[in-house]
Amino acid sequence: MGTIMKLIDVIRELESFDKEGIICATAPWTENSPAIVIVEPKARRLPAEAERLGMKYFLEVLIARDLLEDWIANVASPPTLQEKCARLIKYAITDA
Numbered sequence: 001m002g003t004i005m006k007l008i009d010v011i012r013e014l015e016s017f018d019k020e021g022i023i024c025a026t027a028p029w030t031e032n033s034p035a036i037v038i039v040e041p042k043a044r045r046l047p048a049e050a051e052r053l054g055m056k057y058f059l060e061v062l063i064a065r066d067l068l069e070d071w072i073a074n075v076a077s078p079p080t081l082q083e084k085c086a087r088l089i090k091y092a093i094t095d096a
Contacts, residue, residue, distance in 0.1 A: 002036035002049065007058070010035045011085045014065055021061035024050035029058065029089045031082060037061060059092050067091055 005013075008031040010023055017037045024047065025035035035058065038047045046057055059067075068084055079087070 002038045004034050004036055004053070007031055007033040007035040007089075008081060008085045010037060011064070011088060012081055014061065014068070017061045019062045019065070022047060022050075023058040023061060023064060024053075024055040025058045026054060027056050029092060031085050059088060064088055 007023075007025050007029060010017075010025075018039045021037040021039050023035060023037050025033040027033070034053070034055070036050060036053070036055065038049055040047045046055075050057070067088065071087055072079060
């Protein structure tokens with residue numbers, strides 16, 4: 001079972017998670033939403049653990065890493081953790 005954390009803490013620790021991980025969080029998504037990272041290869045639906053906790057698919061770890069890497073490379077100054085979290089939430093809502 002994944003460890004329940006705040007979404008912002010998952011973002012802080014993003015590099016420590018398996019690239020195959022799936023981030024699931026309780027909606028509506030905010031920095032303080034309960035979240036977990038689950039590694040469930042070839043998952044075609046919401047992992048059962050996340051479903052039991054009332055969470056929804058947020059993003060895959062690899063997608064979140066790539067998005068932040070590309071975004072950070074194109075901004076004038078390094079974003080704060082809160083800005084990174086807000087950017088991923090916006091992406092998950094509008095583009096994922």
